Structure formats: structure tokens, C-alpha cells
Amino acid sequence: MTTPYTKKLIEVALPLSEINDASAYDKMPGIGPHPKGIHHWWARLPLPVARAVLFASVVDDPSSHPDRFPTEEAQAQERERLFGIIRKMMQKNLHKHPEVYAEARAEMLKHADGKLPPVLDPFAGGGSIPLEAARLGFEAYAGDINPVAVLLNKCNLEIAPRWANHPPVNPEDRDHHKIGGTGGWRGTAGLAADVRYYGRVILERARERIGHLYPPVKITPEMAAEHPHLNPYVGQELPVIAWIWARTVPSPNPAARGAHVPLMSTFWLSSKRGKEAWLEPVVDRAAGTWRFVVRTGSPEDRAAVKAGMKTGRATFRCLLTGDTIKDDYIKGQGKAGQMGVRLVAIVADTGRGRVYLPATEEHEAIAQRARPEWKPEGSVPERLTGGTCAPYGLAQWGDLFTPRQLTAMVTLSDLVREVRADLWRDALAAGFSDAEAEEYARAVTTFLALALDRCADFNNSLCRWSPSNQKVMNLFGRQAIPMVWDFAEANLLGESVGAWVTCSEYVAECIETMATLLQGRARPIDAARPWDGLKDVLVSTDPPYYDNIGYAALSDFFYVWLRRTIGDLYPDLFATILVPKEPELVAAPERFGGDKHAAKEHFEQGLRRAFAQLREKMDPRFPLTVYYAYKQEDEGSGEDEKELNGNDGNRVDRTTGWETMLQALIETGFQITATWPVRASQKWRMVSMGTNALASYIVLACRPRSEDAPQTDRRGFVAELKRELPGALRRLQQGNIAPVDFAQAAIGPGMAIFSRYGRVLEPDGRPMSVRTALGLINQMLTEVLSEQEDEFDNETRWAITWFEQLGFGEGEFGEAELLSKAKVTTVGSLVEAGIVDSKGGKVRLLPPDKLPKDWHPEREARPTVWGAVHHLIRIYYHEKAGEEATAKVVRALGARAELARDLAYRLYGICERRGWTQEAQAYNALVLGWPGIIHLAGTSFERPGTQGTMF
Ligand SMILES: C[S@@+](CC[C@H](N)C(=O)[O-])C[C@H]1O[C@@H](n2cnc3c(N)ncnc32)[C@H](O)[C@@H]1O
Structure with missing residues (x-):
């Protein structure tokens, strides 16, 4: 069957491991400024995958042009050229390389009749896809139901590009003669400079208004007497980095007469080796009082320090009586308003590092004195995958902040509103018209309001102190709002993590990385309902996935502050008190009176309606690409977080979810033409099996199926799989897809066949389900891999069958001999080939790390593909000899090397089925290293046609 459309690169091959690596890097915390x-x-x-997918959706696969690329070889060569462009696009900090974007755009224009289609993402979220689209030179349209998401996309697509290449308006930069032409203020540098400047103006004003709430801490001789590590600082006033608080509840033991006791999840302040600091309780049981002293040096019992008062997930030991404080008791006390807080330590800045001090009454009293004038309304979600603090009595958004945090946040919010007047005045002075000055003042104020949201994330009572990093951690390291027992309150007017000036500086730095080529548009839409306008667009989108993330519920945390600060600037976005929940596509039973079925229906129907509309809107020249979030990695979720996390957040069976997505696309008239697993996690290289082997995303490329698509039966479907799959799989292997990803990627070409039919009928006349089709595709994959066996030598074919049964374990000589007859070899030949050990009636395959080191391909008595692959693994994986050394061997192996890679796929598949994790990792690693090794070997291999031509 010929395809009625021009196949795009994404429908045939992708340089996946480079895309994965770049995406994993992009997800890493601490990589510096980023949009x-x-x-x-x-x-x-991650931005790299969004970028690669857009590019590969526009450029044709060379097989679409047999006139220009008549042979497989010519096609592979052209593909390699296109991969080269993608590889360049995968480098770090691409915003600093406009030439790479320009090259990609020029290439895409060649494949799109000289005009790029507009790009639409109707589930734009934080906006990765539209941002990359705009950077690549597409007209980008972003839609989302969530006002916060729409605002972010406005910033990316409308506001930042609108003020590109404008000098700043602030008097300081103007006075320094930096102004004069736009030369020095390329891209978003001017806008960023103004965010920085007015951020500092706000800090000064905030210090005037509420500086008294953030005093330095004085080191007294009394403190030092009990804490010798403070001796060098006696008499000094040190600025505070953070105050560490513990929540308290009345002791459950009546003997304690209602005295409050701390719920401490750890006693660590700094767990860094050589710089340890921890809290030690000083308890007066008779008086029913307690306090903490700070200890430094090396604790006798690290485990006890780590444990604090915690005995289980949300259970503690009473510091006064030793009784267990149970979760239900804590919840009850929290709901009854009986939970308190006590200052337990202060972190101060010595100028050369951090120092930990005991709490002081004065500092506790100052914090308690703050009287906020406003607090956010609205309920914290009662249920959230991953946890919520609501059951502990922190039920309203305002409850998440201490009085001092609220006072400071409100003051800063007021000051952001007020600084608009300064901006307007300065913009006029810089020569802007009235209207421009107004618009520019809104732009800068909007980014300052985003900086205030960053402050909110770092300044609430669910922020932990990380003893390993010695800093305040933000609340949303995860997509949940879990309870935190001992929290860190950053000095908002200071200069460390979480301080206003740090947040606004950071936002400014990130603005500098945002520049796009074109202005786009962002607007609020419900993707599941008809919305006007766009036609002939290239659609690329990352829809919500089932119940994974309650965006509307979570984003209220930020919405309430944005609404207070800049709500008047965007009346259409901030009309409601909280984020509208009802139209959001998420399977949240709580929105349907606990009815799981109704929630599922709402989600699935909505998704189908959205896909059906996209089908009408898309430009048929390009495939629609959909990201299926297989597994949401928690960004920045470190060891400490995992302890709180407990579950991985995915309540839906992943296999079923995947099938549901495929089914929804097929039912709304799409044909699936490719499926690419993307691993946006650092772990993927190391852990190649088990649950961690799941891709973070699967990218699906889809085409509209024609209305009059034919139907076929099971037999017809299987016949077509047999005819088309081997070639498609071969192309995937040539694209060097990692063995761990092979099975998921193979679904693409298989589903392409299944979904090009209106229906595939089972013998009983019922339509075949997606699940059955997936099963058949998988079966065919195994068959194709076995067929590739014909290309191997006899000894290798013996070894594969033996390995399938015993791995590298021992078997009986008699059985080995019997098998060797079937494979036309002998045990003697296998020994001669150096791949088996035969002793005392037992035979076993030699594992790679037991192979002789003095081996060389040119000195082999009996060359085999099996020997080649395992020696390569010995050298590359076990001995870690590096790509250069491995490449030398590859060069000596000649044509046998390429077959070795095929064998690595085959053996990976066997290990995966048998659950042999370690062996599987070795095969995966060899294939992953392959492009680098081949590059160094400087060899392009002729594929040997048959076994006979080889040996
Ligand atoms: C997986 S997220 C997109 C993430 C995005 N790709 C990014 O890089 O941040 C899905 C988005 O769909 C949005 N959404 C949910 N229901 C929607 C609806 N009915 N219409 C439009 N957007 C919706 C959510 O608000 C969320 O931002």
C-alpha cells in the first residue's frame, strides 16, 4: 500500500539517543538560567525534544524522494545529514547559537514550499513547544485552559519578543551611557536589565517598610559559652539566611499537661561530611520544657540524628514522654487549630559560609509580631497524588504562610504594583510614547510578579531546609503539596536562596535566555470545545495525562498572588477568584462526587473531542505530534524528597493508559505513523531495565486517516506486518535506537499498519482491539529479530539458542553437542572459536569479563559474530577502555562489527524477556556507544548480503 502523504523524518528515524541526552540535561536542576x-x-x-520533533515533522524523510535518493544507502546518507542538523540543535544553551536555529529553519523551508506553517499547541502549559516553535521561526499559537499557563505563554510569545532589542529605561543604565543604538541591548537584555533594576528598587523600599521584621542576629558570649563554634563571632551581628521552625502539638500523654512537643523529621542542620551541624534536645521532663542546642563535629550516631523525632511516615516520638504521636492525632490537633510552631535554629551568614545558631526568644517574638493585612483565599486540594497538607489543618492557601511570610509577600506585591508608576515615568523619559510607556510598564511589572511567585514557592511553611545542600528548598520540587514538619523560613529581604532580590535576579537572567524570532499568540481556550480561527496548522502538543497532575488545583497557589499583583492588567485571565476547575481535562473523581467512572469519562471524552478538532485544523502535509507522558519525573526530587514522596504519583495502570491514548487517537480518525520513546531522565543510561526503563514520554506522530479507509482481517493485517515491519525495524536499528527503546519504537511502524485501516476484523467479525494489535506487533518483532539470525555464522546461532536457555550458566556436554548438530557446528569448533568453555562434561558460554585479553580479530582461529560482540563488550563496558580503543578493534573487525550490533539488539531482547538486568545493560551500553565508536573507527560498513560472503 502506498502512503497518500509525504513521509516526514519523524515517521522514519530520529537520532534518539542524542535527543534523550539533551532532554535529560534540560531537565536537570541547577543548569543555570533557562526559559x-x-x-x-x-x-x-524539555526544550530539546520539542525542538527536534518540530524540525523532524517538517523535513521529509529521504525515502519520500526516490528520484533524488534512489538507493537505501543514498537515503541513509541523506538521513545522516539531517541527523547532523538535529545533533547541532541538541547542544546546550542553544539560545546563544542563533546560527543553528537559522540553519534548521533554512532546511525546513526547503521542505515546506518556502513557507513554514503556523504551529499550534492547545495544551501549552509552561510553553516549551510554542517557545521552540517561535525560536525556529514558526508563527506560534499557544492555548491552555489555565490562566497561569496562558500568562506564561504570553510572556514567552508576546511580551518578551515585543520588547526585543530595546534598551532598558531605568535611569542607572541610561546614565552609564550604555544607551545609544540597540547594539548593546540585543534580544531580551534590555527587558532583563529593567527587571533587575526595578527589583532592587523594590528591595530598598521593602527594607524601609518591613526591614524590622528581618533583623540580623547578635552573637552573645552566653551563646558561645554553650556553643564553642560561635566563639569567633562573639559581638558580631550576622545577617540571617533562614530561620528553622518545628511544628508542635500538645503531647498526647496527659502527664505532660498539654505541653507542646516538636515534630522534628530530622536533627540535621548540615549533614555534609566535615561540616556537620545538628540539633540536640535538652529536656526538662519535670518542668515539661525543652529546647535545642546546636552541635558541631561528628555525631556518634548519625542514624539517630537523621531520624529526629520521627518514627514512621507521619508518626513521631514525644520529646517529653517518649509516647508515640500518631498521624491521626496530629491531623486532629491540626484541624482543631492546636498545631503550633517553635523556632529551633537560626542559619546565619558569616561572610565566608553558614553558621548555625540556637533559637533566641527575641527572634521568635519578632517573627510572631508580624500582622499581615491580607491573606490568600481558597482551599488547598483535599486530595492530591503525592500528598497534600490539607488534612493537617493547613486547608486554605493563606495557611501555608507564616504571619511574617504573609506580611512580606503582601508588601512586595504592593511594591510591584507601585513600581509601575516609576516604570511609566522612566519609559516616558526614555522617549516612549504614552501608550508604549504604559505597555512597557505592564511588561516589566508582569515579570516582577512572576518573581514574586518564585518567592512564594521558596517562602511558605512547606519549604524544607536541605541539610545536604544547606539551603531552603522550594515547595514545588514535586507536583504535590505534602506536609512539612520542620520548615525553613528564608530571609526574604536577604540575599540568599528564596530572597526577593535573588528571585528577581534569577528571573532577569532567565529572561535573557528567552529571545524568540517572532511574536506569537497565547490565549485561554478549552481544547475540548470548538474554538474559532486557526486552520492549516502544524499541531504539536503534550496533553494532560489522566490524573497525573491536577494543574488547576496546584496552580491556585500562584494564581492568588498573581491576581492580587497584576490581575487588573489581565482582566480576562484573572476574572475568577480561583483557577476554573471544571473544564480541565483531568480524571479527578473528587470533582464528580467521588465517581471514578464519571471522572474517567470526562477525561477520555474531552481528549477525544480535542483530537477530533485538531484533525480538522491540521495542515495535512505535516503529521500531528502528541506527547504521551508515560512517567512524570519529579524535577529535582532528591533523596530527601523521596522519603516524603513514598509513591510515584501515577494512579493509572500505565499499560492501560497507553492503550487508551492510542485508542482515542484511532477512534478520532487518526493513523499513528511513529512512536518514539524519550527518556528525559539522567537515570536512563544507567538503569536500562525494570520500571526505570520506562520512557518519560512517547512521542506519537499521527496522520488523518482517510474517510474511506479500507478494512481488513487479522490475516491481512499479519501479512502486512510481515511484509513491512522488517524494513522499518532495520531502519530503526540503523538509526541506532537503544535496544531498551527498540520495542516501544517498533510499535510505531506496526501501529501505522493497524491504524491505516478503518477496521481490522477478527475471525468472529468483531473489530480487533488495540491491545491485540500491540500483542501481534510484539510477536512480529521477536520473529524479525530471530530471522536476522540467518545472517550470523553457525557458532553464533548455536550460542544464541544456548544463551536463551542458560545465559552464561553451565549445561550438559551432551545437550551442547546435540544442539551443535542442528546448527551445523561442533562443540570443538565452539571451543576453537574461544566462546565456550567445555570441561568435565559441562559446557558454558564465556561471559565477556572472562574472555582472554590477548584476543585480536586478526589472529582468531575461527571468527564469530558472538565472539566479536562479547569482546567489544569486554573492552568497552567491562574494561572501560574508551571509544578510541574500542574503535581500533571495530576497524579490525571490518564488516563483522555491524553484525555485532544487530546481535546486541537480539541479545538485549532475550535478556529483557528473561529479566537478566546486568547482561542487558551491557548490550544496551554497546549500542549506545556505537555512533561514537564508528565515527572514530572512520569506517562505513558494507552490509554483507549473506553469511557466505562474510567468512
Ligand atoms: C502536560 S501539560 C503541558 C505541559 C507543557 N508541554 C509544558 O512544557 O509545560 C498539559 C496542559 O493541559 C492543560 N489543560 C488541561 N485541560 C485543558 C483543556 N480542556 N483545554 C486546554 N488546556 C487544558 C493543563 O492546564 C496543562 O497546562
């Missing part, structure tokens, strides 16, 4: 840093959004798509 995502302007505001938090949960589970953002």
Missing part, C-alpha cells in the same frame, strides 16, 4: 526559570510549571517538556 523555564521565569516561573514554575509542573512537568515541563
